[in-house]
Amino acid sequence: MNAHNRLFLIHKAEGKFGLVLVCFALGGCALNTAPARSAAGDGSPIQAEMARIEKTPGKFPEFADFPKAPANVRPLKSWGVSAGQIADAAHQLERLTAPETWSLADTDRFLSQTLAMAAPKASGLAATTAETEAFVRDMRARATPPPPPKR
Numbered sequence: 687m688n689a690h691n692r693l694f695l696i697h698k699a700e701g702k703f704g705l706v707l708v709c710f711a712l713g714g715c716a717l718n719t720a721p722a723r724s725a726a727g728d729g730s731p732i733q734a735e736m737a738r739i740e741k742t743p744g745k746f747p748e749f750a751d752f753p754k755a756p757a758n759v760r761p762l763k764s765w766g767v768s769a770g771q772i773a774d775a776a777h778q779l780e781r782l783t784a785p786e787t788w789s790l791a792d793t794d795r796f797l798s799q800t801l802a803m804a805a806p807k808a809s810g811l812a813a814t815t816a817e818t819e820a821f822v823r824d825m826r827a828r829a830t831p832p833p834p835p836k837r
């Protein structure tokens with residue numbers, strides 16, 4: 687390390703100075719408890735109530751005060767079983783879709799089958815011009831615009 691030693695000495699001195707400042711600040715906070723008691727004042731109406739509360743401690747909670755555990759919660763072991771099933775399904779999906787499971791053989795047959803399924807059938811789809819015009823008239827009659835909004 688090629689840094690000068692004086693850099694580290696400065697940081698050590700700053701750290702000690704900061705520690706002294708923190709100690710003084712915390713000490714001042716610890717000694718500053720008297721104003722909290724005198725905030726109510728001598729003639730305040732809540733001063734008697736504050737004194738009574740300080741003299742009579744409250745009831746500590748008992749184990750019977752804690753609520754019971756809900757009964758309709760799934761047991762902890764079943765969460766682990768479900769997580770294991772999800773992990774198993776993920777591993778199975780990775781095995782089924784691994785790169786070595788795909789092949790590009792016999793693509794011509796696949797193409798011919800796909801084109802045969804996508805090609806229109808010769809029967810039933812051929813319409814005459816009159817049927818097409820009747821269909822268009824019917825659609826135009828049904829496609830009436832809505833009335834304009836009332837103002």
